[in-house]
Amino acid sequence: MRLGIVSGRRRHGKSYLLRALSEAVGGLYITAVRAEGRLPALQRFSEAIATHAGLRPGTLNLPDWRAVLTNSLDVMARRSETPLLIIDELPYLLQHSPELPGLIQQLYDEHQWSEGIGARVILCGSAMSVMHELLSGTNPLRGRAVIDLRLGAFDYRASRDFWQIEDPLTALHVHAVLGGAPGYRPIAGRPSPNDGFDEWLTHTLLDPGRAVYSPTETEYLLREDPRITQHTLYYDILTAIANGAGTPTKIGSALGRQRNAVTHPLDVLESTGYIHREQDILRPRHPVITLADPVIRFNQLITLPQETSVEQGFAEETWKSSTPTFNSKILGPHFEDLARTWTRRHAHTVLPNGLPGPVGTTEVADPAARTKHEVDVIALALGERPHSPRARIALLGEAKATAARRGTGDLQRLERIRDLLTEQGYDTSGVTLALFSLHGFHADVVELARGRGDLLLVDLETLYGV
Template identity: 40%
Template sequence: MFDREYEWSALSRYVADTGAGATLGVVSGRRRQGKSFLLESLCEAAGGFYFAATEATERESLRRLGEEVGAFLRSPHPITYPDWETAIDSLLSLGSEGPTPVVIDEFPYLCRATPALPSIVQRAFGPRRSARHESRTRLLLCGSAVSFMGSLLAGSAPLRGRASLDLTVAPFDYRTAARFWGADDERLAVQLHAVVGGTPAYRREFVRDDAPTGIADFDSWLTRTVLDPASPLFKEARYLLAEEPDLRDRALYYSVLAAIAEGNTTRGRIASYIGRAADTLSHPLTMLEDVGFIVRVPDAFHPARTTFRIAEPVVTFYHAIMRPEWGRLERPGAAATVWADNRSRFRSLVLGPHFEHLARSWVSHHCAATTLGARPTWVRPGVLNEPKTRSSMEIDVVAVRADGEQRKRLLALGEAKWGTELELGHLDRLTTALELAAARGFDAAQARLMLFSGAGFTAPLIERATADDRVELIDLTRLYSGV
């Protein structure tokens, strides 16, 4: 197990609760994050019962569950369940002797065949049910259908208020992902994360620990893994979309994702790209957001305006690089040529925006409070209007502390460039942006000016930063190990 201390600790505390009565927990997260591994390990360590559901009819699922409960109890007689009410009560009885984890993995599969199952679980956990009070089963429902699992405990859902654990297993952040892949070279780490993100399974199961040996091996690694038709990673982005049952009009969702991957991040530009009216995109954008494929990002200076970002790097890489070249890539031996033809697209459409995202992540999660003067309430991109020239200025990093006061405190403005050596002109641009932000009502008196670069900084800029404590230069080393 790698760097899942928080999740393991939360699960261990939940299972070790010696209080009377059965309890309910929910574990969710996108596929390939290691949820099943965590829960199987938990059951092995605590002597619990683990059941992995499959896509099947209600009768088949009940039969399989009875067989596996029988094997768990070493029952000399077969166990059969006529219905889910009986099955859930039986699972609760597994904790009659003490706290016992009981896991139902891929719970959405069961609900697809039995839509009333959440209500059945709710009744089993009713305040007057003897089965619940006589048990100390620690029931855990797990699933990868993000929108469905998120709805289990929301609003007026049957299980609302019943759960004592709601755990999300998220991808590794970019620093943890670098350690997981053994990427000591920061340039390699950024490029790897831009392709496969922080999903653990992509190293272990999908490429069987075939990691790049160094930055010089990155191109070769891509052609023998992600771009190789024989690799499981080759069609992974397609499968991720296909595994979401709520996304029925796949062609539309593919086109929306392709539009965003091509740099069309506003509703209007997405609509123009796919040939639809902007007011028809509310549903597909909301659905993609609900299932965790895209993230809606409010503009730092105009909260009513939003842009959209693809949440999973492998999906961005697929739509920006692979999908336009799919016919060529399917031919054996074409990967190296296709990659050579698309390196510039990778830099502009994938690496550049991804580096900006890493810069915001660094400010949000790794930058010391002493550097900023306070912890930011939020960090977003933003657009400032320049009245004199009637032009707009895009700012990659805007860190704000909002404590409820009318005048928000601006902690930092930042610019991030992956392949450009930053110079004094970039700093002057941020200085102008700072003046514009102050004119919009932000308290900018103590704001820092942050310059992020994957290619370094000119000597005059370094000299200016040394003399001005408002200016912060963040290179790759600081991005990955500094504060």
């Protein structure tokens, strides 16, 4: 017997893929239902096993979960050369049947010495914290799974291909509000983003009648994890982070609470994948906390502050008035994040020394100017570790999503940062200076790039590989 764990956020396509896998090998796919009681669940699972075995409805009425598991494995062993059982949305079952992991562990141990091809069992769920705990600590299934697959969203390039968006700028805008979750495309409906981003947005995320309406979707996502109970507190925390509060102290201050009052909720949000902590690559300072889900960020910054207007049907007016907020607090940070993603995944094709090491952000003090320079993108050389005092730096980059083109002034700022890092003992002898721009570059810096091997210009087409 072999055991696999599959987890991932809603809309990432887990159930779609598992159903296809089950159909391909003649397996048994059963999904749990939210708020379903223990007895109805046992009855429904019994019916699914009977149907799979070719029996009449009502033939099986299994009394407990051990009987359900044993009978499902027996039926599959008789009907398929590759016995496969898939239990989707397992966390719903655990709410009323916490003994399931222990029963699966017993069956797993009993089947290790059986002859022939053993059963393959896949457990899947969207409640990330619950699924991660299945294999942790002293839990029964620890050390028994051969697969622990955490299915993520598409990256920005795959997302553009999936949505079939022609214009890279439109693709960037769509990714900034929905991310790469493939499940949004079928429920977004018409119009297509190719018909115009503004029209598409007002008919999807700002349309209360659509399933992808951002307050509805945010509530739907947050209710997936049983650890998120005080929804008002979590909403307030997400709003504070969206507005730029990036540390527990600042988040607590924005909510009028002490730092320790938000520590546990932040741990829950991180374990469930709603926030992430961006580490400073050069110095061991407190990490900056940011929102991981673009839909939630859009909801907290755009929809919620003007929810009354949206609900009354003024989507176009709401969106027009929100454009400055979108550009500064959503599109700008998102473009910087994609610049770091491009550096991790694609920069090796153009960097002189190939694949870089750790990629992130940092802040560089400039004592002479009595200021600090924020670095949007910094990559250490391959093999270097973050926070090493004399690390080799492979790339320094500046990413700006403004309408202005980038020029020599931006280059001079990067050169100043490079010189400061050299003075602080870092090895910048092989550093590449990268300018990331949403709307291209001035002719002077383009001309400089032709004659300099240490200057890299990355426009939107380069970012998307078109």
